[in-house]
Amino acid sequence: MANADDAHTEPAPLAHVEFGPPPSGDDAERWFEGRSPAIVRFRSLLDRAAQDAAGVLVLLGEHGTGKRRAATWLHRVSRRGKAPLVFVDATSDDAAPMLAGIAAAIRDAGPSATGDRIPGHVVLCDAHAAKPQVADAAIELLLAQGVALRCGLVVTAHPATDPRSQSEAVARLLARSGTSTLQVPPLRERIDDVPLLARALVQKWARILRRDVRGLSPQAQDALLRHAFPGNVKELSELIHLAILHTQSAWLTIDAFPHLGGALRTSTEPGELVIRLPGASLRDIELETLRMALSLTGGRVVRAAEMLGITRHALRRKLEKYDLTGLRHRARSRAPDAEPGGPEDDNYI
Template sequence: MPDSLREVWAGPRGELSQIEFHTHVAPSRDGLAEAAESWLAGQSSVIERLRIRATQIGSEGSAVVVIHGGPGTGKLRVAQWIHRCGNRSTRPLLVLDADDPTLHSQLDRVIATLTSGLASGASAPGTVALRNFERADEPAIRRLLEILGSQGVELVCALLLITKRNPDQLRDTSLLHAELLARAGNSVVSVPAVRHRGGDVAELARQFAEEAARRYDKSIRGISPQALAKLEAHDFPGNVRELQFIVEQAILRSSGDWVTGECFLGLDDGAAVHTTGESELVIRLPGSSLREIEVQALQLALKLSSGRIVRASELLGITRHALRRKLEKFGLNELRAPSNNPSTQSL
């Protein structure tokens, strides 16, 4: 499976920009299923169609592609797949976020690299992916259109617009949104929710279990049939991201050769772990301190549990008292559910 690397990207004059940088080895045409990101693994007809569609769009070299789907479905993984399958895969994939307050300056650096960097032979991005495109303001969209229009006859950079909203809804946002979406034409990819992926849950869970076991140096033979049945009965409103998080926590709780149903807390009572586009743990390397990583993990657990101390402590695998001490230590008490609502604190 291809590796993914995240680091800072040097702009045309050497400035460091907090842009995610991904490098990949392009998959062979005969081994796409084996080369898939783990989030896109599975044998269901919908995920197979998605892989074929993403491969086709990447091979065609579309200038603008729209990738839409619910939170946690794997839209960024599809963007990585499309980038790998195209003739721009030898150049960087730059991932930006419309919610980032420095987005405009980052886009300015991309434009400067495309206009002056190419003439000097400097390395330029092959693909720019923008997350949360539905929240991009008009100045940002003007810069995106400039990226498309600043390259002369030869198109050297593609735009992947990642959004939670359907493109038909986005066209009514503004004329500039509609203009940029029109550049995509039929190059639109819809990423399905887990509940539409048939029997993919078991295969996804096994892959996530293997990855987590390697990461945490745990000797795990696999997930028991009873535990898999419990996972397959769950609705997963947070989609693949929720499944990955739950499996990883189960690996951390496991003490034997097999991950059993008891390791999956919160699934018996139907209390689903809800995730949103914002509830994602992103550790940027190099430079992330242990404190920063711990704070992000605490913030993520509290978001997933809606601020409920008991639920958050279960997700983190620590006691309630330990969690309270950490919240006090890092000044995160405001993320707890209101204490005057007993029903939220008891869960």
């Protein structure tokens, strides 16, 4: 009995192939804002690849780095940019029929045919997980064009799962196509771009959600700069989306990003706190003042209360309110002259 994977792939009628609308260059470029060496080099290589006549480009990148947007950018600035752009999920059961349908349409149209039903680029997403028949259909798509490659192929994959090592069929596709490879840099390698990216994303989501949000407070920006961003630019976009959705202010403060933590910026002089407006909330200021007082007094509640001009009982309530009791214990344990017992002991609060 023949294996289902070896069966001949029937092409999908081209009428059933979904051609996306003209790509939004603004949305694609927004993800690659920045002046860091990593993103400047990537933009240069992507522009160069767009002018290349190679049949296949491999885009490697972690989740959320913007592989599909990079493919959109490449398509838009290439000589095929006026033709449609098609995205195909390599893990879908419809992937092979869609590729076969496009190949059949190109073959039937002839070498000199043009029009909006022949795609300029096909983007094969998550190719590392593609079934063999999908890769074979992609090869047929290239062969159907002959020497004049009117339809380019962009293959996206995660860098930890290089498609060449995952599937023999995909390896054949890449080997016979004269493939070039680009890696979309993760956000941690271009962390200095976060302020520019964040401002662009604030403008985007404020427009979409119809909110009068002007930007980020310095404290919120500092918190974003300290974040690791395992989800890359997609995570940053989602954080700003949610922040604008729930804010009632014209500025996104640190309170708009409750999962990031962070604090106001302290100066290089002990005991000095720099408060920058607009954007710094009263809660931000009180939290950082409490942290500073505990740090300067080694976690001693009585001394911290005296420094702040409040009673130790009022300080205790504030520590409980902001869940800073653990911070007080850590500051106490780091104090070089910390001794148990006496009025500064944990029981005397």
